[in-house]
Amino acid sequence: MIGIGATLFKVPTMHGGAAFSPASLFSSGEEGAWYDPSDLSTLFQNSNGTTAVAVGDPVGYMADKSGNGNHAIQATSIKRPTLQQDGSLYFLQFDGANDCLATSAIDFTGGDSMTVSAGLTRDDLNTSVVAELSATVTGNTGSFRLAAISTASGQFRYQSRGDGSAQQANASPFGTGKNVLTGVSDISSQVCTIRVDGTVEGTDTDSQGAGNYGNHPLNIGSRNNGASIPLNGDIYGLIVRGATSSAGELSNLEAYLAKKSGVTL
Amino acid sequence: MNTYATIIVANKNRAAAKSLIGNGFFDLEAKKGLRKYWVSSGHFKTEEYDAIFDSGLAFYIDTEKKFADVLADKGLVRVIIEEE
Numbered sequence: 001m002i003g004i005g006a007t008l009f010k011v012p013t014m015h016g017g018a019a020f021s022p023a024s025l026f027s028s029g030e031e032g033a034w035y036d037p038s039d040l041s042t043l044f045q046n047s048n049g050t051t052a053v054a055v056g057d058p059v060g061y062m063a064d065k066s067g068n069g070n071h072a073i074q075a076t077s078i079k080r081p082t083l084q085q086d087g088s089l090y091f092l093q094f095d096g097a098n099d100c101l102a103t104s105a106i107d108f109t110g111g112d113s114m115t116v117s118a119g120l121t122r123d124d125l126n127t128s129v130v131a132e133l134s135a136t137v138t139g140n141t142g143s144f145r146l147a148a149i150s151t152a153s154g155q156f157r158y159q160s161r162g163d164g165s166a167q168q169a170n171a172s173p174f175g176t177g178k179n180v181l182t183g184v185s186d187i188s189s190q191v192c193t194i195r196v197d198g199t200v201e202g203t204d205t206d207s208q209g210a211g212n213y214g215n216h217p218l219n220i221g222s223r224n225n226g227a228s229i230p231l232n233g234d235i236y237g238l239i240v241r242g243a244t245s246s247a248g249e250l251s252n253l254e255a256y257l258a259k260k261s262g263v264t265l
Numbered sequence: 266m267n268t269y270a271t272i273i274v275a276n277k278n279r280a281a282a283k284s285l286i287g288n289g290f291f292d293l294e295a296k297k298g299l300r301k302y303w304v305s306s307g308h309f310k311t312e313e314y315d316a317i318f319d320s321g322l323a324f325y326i327d328t329e330k331k332f333a334d335v336l337a338d339k340g341l342v343r344v345i346i347e348e349e
Contacts, residue, residue: 045267058267058308076289077267078307097271097293097306097332124333126345228346232333 020252022239025115026066031108031242033070033218035062037235038090038260043083047073055085059092062101066239072101072220079226081235089236089262092221096124096232100222106240108133108142108213112162112187113244116146117253119236119261121178125154128231130181131238134216135224137166142214146183147229156201158183158194164209169194171201180257180265186244187211198254198265213242236261268314270328271306271335278322279303285320286313294344295336302341306332 022034036042042063045051049061049071058080064070074080081092081099092101108114118130127150134140141163149155149170156171160183169183169192182195185208192204218240222230237260239253258265272291274282279291282303290313291303302324309317317323327335336343 056269058269077310077313078290078305080308082269082308095306095332097304099307123331232331 020256022253022256023065023067025239025241025245025249025253026068031068031106031110032066032240033064033068033072033103033106033238034066035072035220035238036065036260037062037083037092037237039065040090047075053083055083057083059083059101062092070103070106070218072103072218074101076226081221084234086262089260091121091234091236091261093234094221094231096126096128096230098222098226098230100226100230101220102225103218105215105217106133107215108242109215110212111242112212113242114144114160114185114213115182115241115243115245115250115253116144116158116239117180117182117257118146118238119180119257119263121234121261122148122154122176123232124176126150126232127229128233129219129221129223129229130231130235131240132219132223134214135219137161140214140216141209142211143216144183144185144213146181156181156194156196158185158192160185160187160192160208162187162209162211164207167192167204167206167208169202169204171196178261178263180254180261180263182250182254184244184250187213195250195254197263198251198258266311267308268311268328269308270314270326271304271330271332272309272317272323273302273304273325273339273341274322275324276301276303278324282317282320282322285316285322295341296344297339297341304336306335
């Protein structure tokens with residue numbers, strides 16, 4: 001028997017991506033990774049996946065929730081970011097010195113399109129890596145980088161390359177603060193687009209060369225496992241998908257990351 | 266256990282500090298005028314932190330502020346190889 005107030009006729013709501021799970025972006029076997037610092041069951045202090053974390057602890061292991069097994073680790077203790085909390089939000093704090101999490105090589109050789117999206121805070125305007133496939137996008141074919149650039153007072157940049165030179169799409173200076181940053185690229189279609197807070201900020205249509213993305217490690221929060229251009233800021237979530245994404249998927253993805261990072265789109 | 270700290274050593278003490286706790290430390294260069302310093306910042310294992318603290322090799326140790334704020338407080342400028 002159903003009484004007054006029961007939920008028989010309740011319609012599921014999808015405002016702000018509430019019913020969306022990033023898992024759906026990988027349901028067709030897409031290569032990639034999904035990192036969610038708010039899911040403490042995926043975080044560990046040690047790079048071998050041991051010792052649970054609490055707020056204020058170093059994070060040496062962040063499990064990939066995409067199902068692809070591309071877990072990000074940091075074996076060196078002083079390079080580990082710190083789990084922090086702000087109200088209901090959880091994030092990894094990168095100290096701007098040399099914090100970095102990196103995966104083993106991810107095999108993106110099966111495709112030439114990519115979607116990269118992160119919720120982040122920048123505490124300064126220095127050049128810094130949010131996510132970079134390979135040790136450096138300028139030195140490796142089949143790679144990408146989502147970053148901030150100091151020379152343009154805090155410009156965001158997404159770079160992508162096949163076997164040619166890296167092409168870049170820039171977003172006007174946003175200053176310090178919190179944003180949802182997305183790069184979308186397709187090597188053969190000559191598209192390299194950057195989006196900030198759900199809005200397309202720039203698209204580069206020059207040739208990136210030919211070929212697919214490569215089999216490279218993914219570096220998070222710094223270049224080449226902490227060697228240079230470290231992020232002084234926070235990451236609330238990061239999703240890398242070896243595919244372009246539809247307008248609906250991008251909308252849901254960015255709404256999800258906005259909710260995770262406290263950004264109003 | 267870990268201790269979050271930013272530890273600065275003078276150039277003359279760098280080799281000894283590395284020898285004490287490991288080669289992976291004190292690779293971030295900073296300058297104050299002509300003086301050169303080397304910095305490590307992050308989660309030190311407690312035994313690493315204690316060893317440096319007790320050794321007297323450190324120029325400065327901070328366990329509360331962020332890396333950039335510590336450098337600013339000490340008037341140090343990080344040496345950065347420009348990359349885009």
